[in-house]
Amino acid sequence: MKVLPVGEDALLVEVSSGDEAQALHAELLRRRAEGSLSVREIVPAARTVLLDGLDSPARLAAELTATELPPVPPRAREVVEIPVRYDGPDLADVAAHWGVPEREVARIHTETEFRVAFCGFAPGFGYLTGLPPRYDVPRRGTPRTAVPAGSVALAGPYTGVYPRSSPGGWQLIGTTDAVLWDHARVPAALLSPGTRVRFVPEAGP
């Protein structure tokens, strides 16, 4: 674990894998819940957790470097199910990357349990991990200027669902009617870091 100071009151804690980042994030949330960590934002990402708005960053940095990272916590949270029609325009390209027939993409994707590693890009956009590394896919060579809301997409090791229409370079494999973000709802975000997710196949229109 490497602790990097960020400005006056933030720390970026770097670990060596996504699983370690997940374990560190869970441990930091636990400390905040028990009242031993005072911080404005805890932002997990691919290999790091950012702690922003700390009262005493130097003391926490010293503490963290002396701590053993606890193991990944048990998967206590319930699974969010997202219905998907596997009708995306990049389904054939993804099948080619994976070296499987097109219909196999849906099977592999729906048999995987995902976890929200972190959020970013847009409110409610989660970076979901769970697919084995052999299913990593590159981004599109040319990003689309408008990806429709509800598009289920792949890039690198991640699956994501576009909460609203936006430009994007991910490979689109399907569509969902699930509402990823609704600020009138509590909570506004369907997915937050740590959420377990399964995609459930839905018949085409």
Add this chain to the structure above:
Amino acid sequence: MTDRALVVVRSGALTTVQDRGRPGHAHLGVPRSGALDGPAADLVNRLAGNPSGTAVLETTLNGCAVRPRSAVTVAVAGAPCRVTVDGRPVAWGAPVRVPAGALLDVGPAVSGVRAYVGVSGGIAVEPVLGSRSTDLLSGLGPPPLTDGTVLPLGRPTGVHARVDVAPQPAPPAELVLRVTLGPRDGWFTPEAIRAFLSGTYRVSAASNRIGLRTEGPALERAQAGELPSEGMVLGAVQVPPDGRPVVFLADHPTTGGYPVIAVVRAADLPAAAQAVPGTPVRFVAVRRLRVC
């Protein structure tokens, strides 16, 4: 009370509703947002008799004009500008009574970029995640003002202004930004770090509420490749592939993959919000936090 409202007559280049934003939701991909020049927003609220953190208007370069449907106390500060009520000049940086139906015109910035308009009672649009701020990156909060927009106003709290006029810093002729290096200064060559701390940059016209873009010496990386996405803080100086530093302002993305060479002190960011395109920028290193 339905007559407690402002009718937007001239929305200007970009006028938004701003308060202190919505910090605390970065883990969901929600930017903090909020007034770029926080001290100016606080000042107009004090002058208008509002509690601090009340929603105000933030204009960009050429001001705006609004017509209150009932009499209100307003105050304009931030970027210096000509302020008129029904064509008659009134004070800038001081409380002004505007009668019902009169036209308050906030003129173009004489210097600086962003003027703040505080109105007694505050702008009372529906809050989103506890804030009324317009977030231009993610689209949360009310859209930027357009001509004809009607903005509801809150009830005045009856708090009297504690100051009549208040001195304010002039917009900077040169923008000096104190930075602490890191967390990713190791991604740059020693020459690039020297160039960053000794070169003169200029504020680019492509700057906005998301970031202050600069023009100047391109910073060369010591290592190629991509950094996995990581959390970003306010004031982070991110260096995209073109090598020109971008200082993250209130609407910045919550995660990013370009290396952050340094972080600007929060106290220097209000001045960054008032630096017009072309303003010289210097980054000055201050000691970073020591961690073992």
